[in-house]
Amino acid sequence: EAGVVQSPRYKIIEKKQPVAFWCNPISGHNTLYWYLQNLGQGPELLIRYENEEAVDDSQLPKDRFSAERLKGVDSTLKIQPAELGDSAVYLCASSPLGTSNGELFFGEGSRLTVL
């Protein structure tokens, strides 16, 4: 069984440029999460989807961050424009049984460096 696939693995951009990250969850997993992980910290939730609906986006900085999961399968997280402080690892995770189940499957993450 294929795991959660994320791309790109690494991205270096200059500040004020846009960037997008893509996530393909495990087949059949209805719940999808985007987490942000700063160096030396644990992952922090940005947004959670149940199928194509964003059910928790309270931690997503909506002035510059956006996300979509149009067909309830893969998802894209965008930052426009990027700031120096956005340098971090962006993790995608999926789960088959909703948030009540705490067993999440994570991708390897996309490491963003903003110069």
Added chain:
Amino acid sequence: DAKTTQPPSMDCAEGRAANLPCNHSTISGNEYVYWYRQIHSQGPQYIIHGLKNNETNEMASLIITEDRKSSTLILPHATLRDTAVYYCIGHSGNTPLVFGKGTRLSVIA
């Protein structure tokens, strides 16, 4: 979700048991204790979870005290590949997992 407290770092000799403690004194009766680990440059990986009873799987054992205020994750024979950050998380209901800083376990040859 219950707030958990873990030591920032631990060392363990290769081949010995690694015992990782976690305090969760504010855990409520319906909150499970979840453990994840994160190897360098990878995403977190689910290890095990439990509510009241001790649990064991192919990766680890979880011992939860009777008052449920603390737990210990046991890796019975630690290898160098077990070097990682280990997260203890209290979780229930319809809220996502909340990760703390975890314990950085270094397995030493």
